[in-house]
Amino acid sequence: MSEVLTPVNPVEPFLRAERMPHIWCPGCGIGTTVNSFARALIESKVDLDRVAIVSGIGCTGRVAGYLKLDSFHTTHGRAIPFATGLKLANPALQVVVYSGDGDLFAIGGNHLIHAARRNIDLKVICVNNLIYAMTGGQTAPTTPGAAITTTAPYGVYEPAFNLPALAEAAGASYVARWTTFHVRQMARSMQEVFAKKGFCFIEVLSPCPTLYQRRNKMGDGLDAMKFYKEHSRTRNGAPTGEVGLTRDGEIVVGKFVDRDRPEFRDLMRDRFTHQLGDRYVDDAEMAEHPHCGGEDGA
Amino acid sequence: MQRGSVSILVERCKGCGFCVEFCPTKVLALSSAFNSKGYHPPHMVKPEKCSGCDLCGMYCPDFAIYGWKVTASGS
Ligand SMILES: Cc1ncc(C[n+]2csc(CCOP(=O)(O)OP(=O)(O)O)c2C)c(N)n1
Ligand code: SF4
Ligand code: SF4
Ligand code: SF4
Ligand SMILES: [Mg+2]
Numbered sequence: 001m002s003e004v005l006t007p008v009n010p011v012e013p014f015l016r017a018e019r020m021p022h023i024w025c026p027g028c029g030i031g032t033t034v035n036s037f038a039r040a041l042i043e044s045k046v047d048l049d050r051v052a053i054v055s056g057i058g059c060t061g062r063v064a065g066y067l068k069l070d071s072f073h074t075t076h077g078r079a080i081p082f083a084t085g086l087k088l089a090n091p092a093l094q095v096v097v098y099s100g101d102g103d104l105f106a107i108g109g110n111h112l113i114h115a116a117r118r119n120i121d122l123k124v125i126c127v128n129n130l131i132y133a134m135t136g137g138q139t140a141p142t143t144p145g146a147a148i149t150t151t152a153p154y155g156v157y158e159p160a161f162n163l164p165a166l167a168e169a170a171g172a173s174y175v176a177r178w179t180t181f182h183v184r185q186m187a188r189s190m191q192e193v194f195a196k197k198g199f200c201f202i203e204v205l206s207p208c209p210t211l212y213q214r215r216n217k218m219g220d221g222l223d224a225m226k227f228y229k230e231h232s233r234t235r236n237g238a239p240t241g242e243v244g245l246t247r248d249g250e251i252v253v254g255k256f257v258d259r260d261r262p263e264f265r266d267l268m269r270d271r272f273t274h275q276l277g278d279r280y281v282d283d284a285e286m287a288e289h290p291h292c293g294g295e296d297g298a
Numbered sequence: 299m300q301r302g303s304v305s306i307l308v309e310r311c312k313g314c315g316f317c318v319e320f321c322p323t324k325v326l327a328l329s330s331a332f333n334s335k336g337y338h339p340p341h342m343v344k345p346e347k348c349s350g351c352d353l354c355g356m357y358c359p360d361f362a363i364y365g366w367k368v369t370a371s372g373s
Contacts, residue, residue, distance in 0.1 A: 009305070009355055009364035024359065026312035026337070031359030039356065181320075183356040221359075222315045 011038040016068045023062065027221020029180035029206030030060055030127055034067070036183050037098075037125070040190030051094045054083040056103035058134045059208075060127040063098045077107030080115050083122050091265055094123065094194055101128040101142040105161055109141070116170035116199045120264040123193040123200045126163065129208035130245075137211030144247040148215045162244035163203045168257050173198030175240065175257035179205040181228035182253060189255060198263050205251060216247075302350020302367050306339060310362035313337035317354035317363050323347040326354065326363075 011034060024030050041048065048069060055064035057076035064071035074082040079097045087095045097104075104112050104126050115122055131149060132138040139149045139156050142163065146155045164175045174196050178186040186204055193200035207213065207224035218224065228251060235243075236254040243252040262270075265282075272280040304326070311333060317340050318326045325348045328338040340363060342348065348365065355364030 007366065009361060010352070011355070011361050011364075015361060021310050021360065027314040027316075028359055031361065032316070032357055035356045035358070035361070180359075183353070187356075220314070222319055225316060225319065225357075 010042060011035050014038045014041060014067055014069065016066055019066055022066055024059060025208075025210045025221075027207060027209045027224075028059070029129070029204075029208075029221065029224070030063065032180040032183060033125070033127055033186065033204050033206060034063060036187035037190050039187040040194070043187070044191045044194040046094055046194050050092055051096065052083075052086055053096050053098055054079045054086065055097070056099040056108060058100035058103050058132070059129075060098065060100035061103060061134075063127075077103055077109075077111065079103060080108060080111035080122065080124070084111075084115060084120055087121060088265070091121075095121070097122055097124045099124075099126065100133070101126055101130065101163070102132040102140045105163065105166070106132075106141050113166070113170040116167055116172045116201070118264040118267075119171055119173055119198045119261045121197050121199070123190075123196075124202070125190065126201065126203050127206045128163065128203050129206050129212055131208055131212040133208045133211045137208075137215065142245075144245055147212070147247050149212075150215075160245065162240065164201070164243050164256050165240040167199075167201040168240045171199065171261065172201045172257060173259055173261055174200035174202075174255075176201075176255040177203040177205070177243065177251075177253050179228035179232055179251060179253060180207065181225050181232065185234075185253070192255075196258070198261060205245075300346050300348060300368055302348040302365055303345065304342060304348065304354060304363055304365045306341070307362045308333045308339040309335075310360045311337050311339035312360050312362075313339065314359060316357040316359065320357050321354050322351065323349065 053064050053069050053071040055061040056079040064073040079099045083095045083097045130142050132140050137150045139151045141161045143156045144160050167175050176189045189202050207221040209221045232251045232253045234254045235252050240256050269282050325344050326340040327343045329341040350365045350367035352365035
């Protein structure tokens with residue numbers, strides 16, 4: 001007799017089944033990133049009662065609503081401030097920000113650089129489809145030069161952000177980039193950041209056949225996946241200044257930064273303890289018992 | 299002996315072809331049949347080649363397929 005060892009899809013326990021099928025287009029890569037994230041949750045053995053997912057608005061922002069975890073679908077660009085509050089109020093939580101390139105680097109760009117500067121312990125996963133997808137394909141700060149968008153019918157001429165370089169320069173402790181072709185490497189990075197303290201940033205290039213590729217005659221989702229396979233080069237430790245993206249050029253992937261900097265709460269505790277001595281009581285302990293605290297004002 | 303197999307939720311599939319393209323042993327092909335939304339879900343064309351590696355499951359953006367290992371039990 002044969003025996004089935006994996007009778008359910010590993011991602012299934014993490015999905016809100018009643019919300020399936022999801023709204024993402026055929027060949028959209030966002031769902032693929034969710035598969036890697038589910039594997040990372042399993043492999044890292046994190047306590048699922050202590051994981052919170054925070055998304056902004058956009059196609060990627062839907063992730064929070066589809067995951068059966070404590071999840072928050074916040075306002076556009078404000079996933080990081082929301083996540084910062086969560087993490088400060090309950091430091092025992094693993095707080096994951098899962099959002100789009102526009103949400104995190106356009107309207108929310110200021111929040112991102114300051115969270116990285118403070119090195120607050122957030123795990124940020126940015127699905128970069130090079131466009132504002134949900135609103136109809138407008139130019140994002142990530143759209144590479146010469147790409148056609150709704151708002152750049154003759155092609156984009158302004159320079160794009162290099163996200164890993166920006167995250168590193170602002171102070172991130174961990175910076176990696178993969179594409180949706182790199183499902184295993186992406187899962188490993190997602191797993192790794194659960195064990196890393198400080199601001200962690202993972203960029204995942206992902207197909208948007210509907211609103212980025214169609215206008216640029218780049219085919220469907222599968223064509224984008226094949227492009228990633230053919231044009232990616234793994235360079236762990238590559239200087240982030242060298243990993244900027246172009247419309248049709250090489251995609252450098254890998255883990256670029258893994259360093260230790262003091263985390264925001266540690267800095268806060270050190271400063272207050274230095275200044276106030278015993279009068280300062282860190283509320284981290286209270287957060288260990290979230291149901292019996294509260295009235296002491298922490 | 300077949301070492302693995304896949305389960306397919308045909309109604310979730312959107313026919314993107316990721317699973318077919320990235321299966322290391324080319325077990326799958328999109329079928330000519332339609333699901334109720336008009337997409338062509340995959341089916342196994344070389345089931346004996348399936349290792350149950352679940353790469354198809356990791357790629358599928360619609361959570362519509364997954365692979366699993368078959369082991370011979372003692373009984
Ligand atoms: C304050 C505010 N401004 C603008 C919008 C419109 N809006 C919704 S999603 C979005 C861009 C989303 O782009 P991105 O974060 O890259 O997500 P994607 O859809 O590409 O995954 C914009 C501009 C909004 N919802 N709220
Ligand atoms: S518009 Fe683009 S990003 Fe949004 S669901 Fe469709 S393919 Fe995905
Ligand atoms: S489980 Fe692995 S070998 Fe089997 S169909 Fe899926 S990708 Fe191919
Ligand atoms: S990857 Fe998923 S959605 Fe795409 S063809 Fe295969 S089963 Fe269908
Ligand atoms: Mg986007």
